[in-house]
Amino acid sequence: MTLRGKVAVVTGGSRGIGRTVASVLAREGVALTLCARDRVALEKVASELEASGAQVLAVKADVTQAVEVNQMIESCLERFGSVNILVNNAGITRDNLLLRMKDDEWEAVLNVNLKGVFHCTRAVLRPMLKQREGCIVNLTSVVGVMGNPGQxxxxxxxxxxxxxxxxxxxEVASRGITVNAVAPGFVETDMTYALDPEHQERIRSQIPLGRFGTPEEVAELVVFLASGRAAYITGQVIHINGGLWM
Ligand SMILES: NC(=O)c1ccc[n+]([C@@H]2O[C@H](COP(=O)([O-])OP(=O)(O)OC[C@H]3O[C@@H](n4cnc5c(N)ncnc54)[C@H](OP(=O)(O)O)[C@@H]3O)[C@@H](O)[C@H]2O)c1
Structure with a gap:
């Protein structure tokens, strides 16, 4: 049931939820491969985690590029010998009302947030199928089930x-691989703080628990799903939203 000695890939590991997931996994003794597009920010996170004793491979990779994703997984396998956990966390917003939405706003968000998950999942499946073991956790959102104007x-x-x-x-349950999604509500990260303060206040007023979530709260759930403690959970969407959507 322990995570010690496992190997995880976390996309978008340089800030926000991904960075916090990386540090919780590191604390549990998991070796990490982290990716993001901003190499400097990523290497800073990697150095901090290494200073606390973690093994970290920082890879500048854009999840929209299948070649970069495949190379990242190859490098992870070369360095650590396996990949047991994939956290598909990288995500962006390009908000606009549908009537005004530009093709590039639509494509950028679909490419990073959905195609990126496809690229990374496909890349880890072969080694996970061979190992007959693996956990994949995808970051979805409350917005994917309740909608949100402008998004x-x-x-x-x-x-x-x-x-x-x-x-x-x-497809993969028979080989001992679980795949789940975590659907946060609004979390205290750059993505939420990019909303104008009035909009933030309007959302906060609709949350029964009366506050945004923290990256730590989301990370604990992600790490639970990535651990043997959640071995009988698969194909599920687990909501963590302060009651915003029930
Ligand atoms: N914050 C919330 O309230 C909230 C709520 C529900 C769901 N979520 C989801 O949770 C995930 C993390 O959100 P967050 O708030 O932590 O976001 P964030 O603070 O904006 O961080 C996003 C991370 O993704 C990376 N990234 C973006 N595009 C990428 C690409 N093409 N390839 C590789 N990495 C990329 C970023 O690094 P670079 O920019 O350097 O690439 C960064 O590390 C997202 O999937 C988001 O949709 C967030």
Missing amino acids: ANYAAAKAGIIGLTKATAK
Whole structure:
């Protein structure tokens, strides 16, 4: 049931939820491969984690690029010999009302948030199938189930992740691989702070627990799903949203 000695890939590990997931996994003794596009920010996180005793491989990779993703997984296998956990966390927003939404806003969000999950999942499946063991955790969003004005692209991508999670879970369950999605509400990260303060206040007022979530709260759930303690959970969407959506 222990995570010690496992190997995890966390996409978008340089800030916010991904960075916090990386530090919780490191604390549990997991070796990490982290990716993001900003090499400097990523290497800073890697150095901090290494200073606390973790083994970290920082790879500058864009999840929209299948070649970069495949190379990242190859490097992870070369360095650590296996990949047991994939956390598909990298994500972006490009908000606009649908009537005004530009093609590039639609495509950017679908490419990072949905195609990126496809690329990374496909890349880890072969080694996980061979090992007959693995856990994949995908970051979806409350917006993927309840919608949000100005976020049709983001809602579509996050709803897509839910279908992708369930289909993949059914394909690989017989080989001991679990695939689940975590659906946070609004969390204290750059993504939420990019919303204007009035919008933030309006959302906060609709949350029964009266506050945004913390990256730590989301990370603890992700790490639980990535551990043997959640071995009988697969194909599920686990909500963590302060009661915003029930
Ligand atoms: N914050 C929330 O309230 C909230 C709520 C529900 C769901 N989520 C989901 O949780 C995940 C993390 O959100 P967050 O708030 O922590 O976001 P964040 O603080 O904006 O961090 C996003 C991370 O993804 C990386 N990234 C973005 N595009 C990438 C790409 N093409 N390839 C590789 N890495 C990329 C970023 O690094 P670079 O920019 O350097 O690439 C960064 O490390 C996302 O999937 C988000 O949709 C967040």
